[in-house]
Amino acid sequence: MITRMVYTLVKQLSARVSSTQTSPIRKLIDMVNRTPNVIGLHAGDPDFDTPVCVIEAAKKALDEGYTHYTHTAGLPELREALAEKLLKENNIAADSETEITVTVGGFAALYSAFQTVINPGDEVIIAEPSWPSYKGFTKLSGGIVVPLQLEPPDYPLDVHSLTEKITERTKMVVINNPNNPTGAVYGPEQLRELASLAEKHGFLVLADEVYEKIIFDNTPYCSVASLSDMKEKTITVNSFSKTYAMTGWRVGYVVANKQITSGIRRIHSYVASCVSPAFQKAALAAIKACDDSVQQMVREYEERRNIVVEALNDIPLFQCIKPKGTIYLFPDVQAFGLPSAGVAEQILEKAKVATIPGSAFGSSGEGHLRMAIATSKENLLEAVKRIAGFVKTL
Numbered sequence: 001m002i003t004r005m006v007y008t009l010v011k012q013l014s015a016r017v018s019s020t021q022t023s024p025i026r027k028l029i030d031m032v033n034r035t036p037n038v039i040g041l042h043a044g045d046p047d048f049d050t051p052v053c054v055i056e057a058a059k060k061a062l063d064e065g066y067t068h069y070t071h072t073a074g075l076p077e078l079r080e081a082l083a084e085k086l087l088k089e090n091n092i093a094a095d096s097e098t099e100i101t102v103t104v105g106g107f108a109a110l111y112s113a114f115q116t117v118i119n120p121g122d123e124v125i126i127a128e129p130s131w132p133s134y135k136g137f138t139k140l141s142g143g144i145v146v147p148l149q150l151e152p153p154d155y156p157l158d159v160h161s162l163t164e165k166i167t168e169r170t171k172m173v174v175i176n177n178p179n180n181p182t183g184a185v186y187g188p189e190q191l192r193e194l195a196s197l198a199e200k201h202g203f204l205v206l207a208d209e210v211y212e213k214i215i216f217d218n219t220p221y222c223s224v225a226s227l228s229d230m231k232e233k234t235i236t237v238n239s240f241s242k243t244y245a246m247t248g249w250r251v252g253y254v255v256a257n258k259q260i261t262s263g264i265r266r267i268h269s270y271v272a273s274c275v276s277p278a279f280q281k282a283a284l285a286a287i288k289a290c291d292d293s294v295q296q297m298v299r300e301y302e303e304r305r306n307i308v309v310e311a312l313n314d315i316p317l318f319q320c321i322k323p324k325g326t327i328y329l330f331p332d333v334q335a336f337g338l339p340s341a342g343v344a345e346q347i348l349e350k351a352k353v354a355t356i357p358g359s360a361f362g363s364s365g366e367g368h369l370r371m372a373i374a375t376s377k378e379n380l381l382e383a384v385k386r387i388a389g390f391v392k393t394l
């Protein structure tokens with residue numbers, strides 16, 4: 001009887017669902033939300049308020065009746081502003097009519113892009129450590145995940161190892177620049193080498209640039225699609241979430257050639273129809289008027305990074321390099337002599353600080369913890385103090 005019930009329940013689900021798992025980060029966020037007195041360094045959600053002018057723009061748009069469906073590609077005025085931004089800041093000449101799509105956050109941009117270009121059996125090379133969701137997007141499209149393990153402590157994009165992973169079935173290489181969780185920023189030289197491999201072997205590059213503005217030490221930034229001949233072969237994903245502290249607004253965008261864009265729009269129309277027009281108006285205000293707020297937030301992240309890296313390096317068993325970008329630190333905790341999941345578990349239980357084990361980001365993340373600096377300096381220093389106290393008891 002029970003066996004028949006289990007069988008019937010299993011039959012209700014598609015094989016697609018069974019092939020994917022809930023992101024380990026999502027699971028941890030749910031667990032920490034239920035645990036009292038924990039300092040959460042696990043989630044990549046900026047603690048800053050969304051800039052006031054963005055909120056005002058959304059209110060005004062609602063009053064003006066921006067409350068209906070829009071074209072699935074997004075409001076023309078937002079796409080035009082994005083085209084200007086892409087040209088000025090990223091050196092990407094994208095046509096707002098045919099090459100830019102506004103999406104429900106970076107998530108829907110990525111989901112739609114994978115569904116558009118990946119066929120069952122296609123191989124997708126993912127530079128790791130990497131944000132775990134790329135694996136999910138690959139599996140949901142029937143693709144095969146091919147991890148490219150990068151090396152600590154700086155995790156540079158190792159083109160030699162990448163070459164070894166390329167086969168006839170390689171359809172796409174995913175890079176996240178700056179990288180979540182390592183904070184590595186890939187420079188023009190590494191990206192040019194990647195571009196020449198893309199040219200030689202005919203694969204696509206998916207460049208996830210959602211942390212493009214959160215960069216420290218005046219490190220220069222380069223978008224893959226700006227490199228010669230790469231515009232046609234690159235799908236660039238970006239979002240308002242991290243840059244403007246707008247994670248809950250769910251506005252992102254994707255830039256790709258005309259043919260891929262038309263596929264992305266078709267998929268996105270089934271996923272979401274369109275992004276809320278009032279929030280698209282808010283995103284427009286963010287691009288036009290929030291440079292100062294962004295600079296302030298980035299300065300604050302940089303200060304937090306400096307303070308916390310120094311404090312962590314004072315704790316025996318921790319070794320932390322200064323990441324060049326993002327809102328994450330990725331300290332080496334191998335000296336604990338435990339898998340990273342065990343270290344994260346103990347720190348959660350004994351020090352009441354939530355982090356993400358490096359293994360969640362692929363095997364090359366093992367031996368590390370991801371700690372988000374998306375909370376106040378006071379909270380961050382208190383978290384480090386708790387961890388130091390716990391380490392003393394070992």
Ligand SMILES: Cc1ncc(COP(=O)(O)O)c(C=O)c1O
Nearest residue numbers: 105106107131180210239241252
């Ligand atoms: C690397 C990376 N890409 C994309 C996203 C998606 O963000 P959103 O859908 O909020 O734009 C995230 C969120 O954490 C991320 O870390």
